[in-house]
Amino acid sequence: GQQVMQIPQYQHVQEGEDFTTYCNSSTTLSNIQWYKQRPGGHPVFLIQLVKSGEVKKQKRLTFQFGEAKKNSSLHITATQTTDVGTYFCAGEKNDYKLSFGAGTTVTVRA
Amino acid sequence: NAGVMQNPRHLVRRRGQEARLRCSPMKGHSHVYWYRQLPEEGLKFMVYLQKENIIDESGMPKERFSAEFPKEGPSILRIQQVVRGDSAAYFCASSPLDSPSYEQYFGPGTRLTVT
Numbered sequence: 231g232q233q234v235m236q237i238p239q240y241q242h243v244q245e246g247e248d249f250t251t252y253c254n255s256s257t258t259l260s261n262i263q264w265y266k267q268r269p270g271g272h273p274v275f276l277i278q279l280v281k282s283g284e285v286k287k288q289k290r291l292t293f294q295f296g297e298a299k300k301n302s303s304l305h306i307t308a309t310q311t312t313d314v315g316t317y318f319c320a321g322e323k324n325d326y327k328l329s330f331g332a333g334t335t336v337t338v339r340a
Numbered sequence: 341n342a343g344v345m346q347n348p349r350h351l352v353r354r355r356g357q358e359a360r361l362r363c364s365p366m367k368g369h370s371h372v373y374w375y376r377q378l379p380e381e382g383l384k385f386m387v388y389l390q391k392e393n394i395i396d397e398s399g400m401p402k403e404r405f406s407a408e409f410p411k412e413g414p415s416i417l418r419i420q421q422v423v424r425g426d427s428a429a430y431f432c433a434s435s436p437l438d439s440p441s442y443e444q445y446f447g448p449g450t451r452l453t454v455t
Binding site for chain 2: 265273328
């Protein structure tokens with residue numbers, strides 16, 4: 231079955247620093263989605279990438295979809311305490327199912 | 341437009357009892373998905389339903405678990421004879437009718453604890 235791997239599992243960041251989380255799929259994806267889950271909360275949709283090589287930005291967040299549509303990354307610049315949470319990538323392979331990565335849990339040192 | 345509703349938010353059951361989890365999708369959404377999340381883990385797909393139809397239940401255990409999405413009323417995830425290993429957060433998500441590739445909107449989840 232489709233496997234989506236996400237690294238790192240944990241990211242401890244100094245406030246103001248940048249970091250990147252990576253997502254890799256064992257199979258080619260039709261699209262990839264990113265979600266954020268705050269502690270004790272539920273996943274909230276951030277963005278969807280569909281095209282090969284696509285790059286999308288949301289303020290300090292930059293999302294990228296690989297050329298082969300098998301990997302993706304989320305880069306956050308100038309980390310703030312509001313960025314705390316777990317970031318999940320989720321890949322879809324034209325079968326209506328999202329396969330979620332295990333997530334990157336981000337903590338921020340003020 | 342109300343978001344995805346789930347109830348109860350917290351549910352405690354003794355081993356052997358039944359758990360019923362309810363999910364009302366967003367208005368206009370006809371696709372419902374159930375996921376299970378264990379502590380510090382990602383979400384595991386369980387089942388995908390449309391009104392009155394189970395489209396894909398490949399992620400749901402064959403025994404004790406069942407799901408439905410009737411023509412009227414919420415979607416129900418039913419766990420019979422619960423065991424401690426069923427303790428988890430169960431999230432429901434919905435997406436619109438026209439394209440299943442739209443983002444999924446998640447409910448607040450039901451935290452099930454089996455004692």
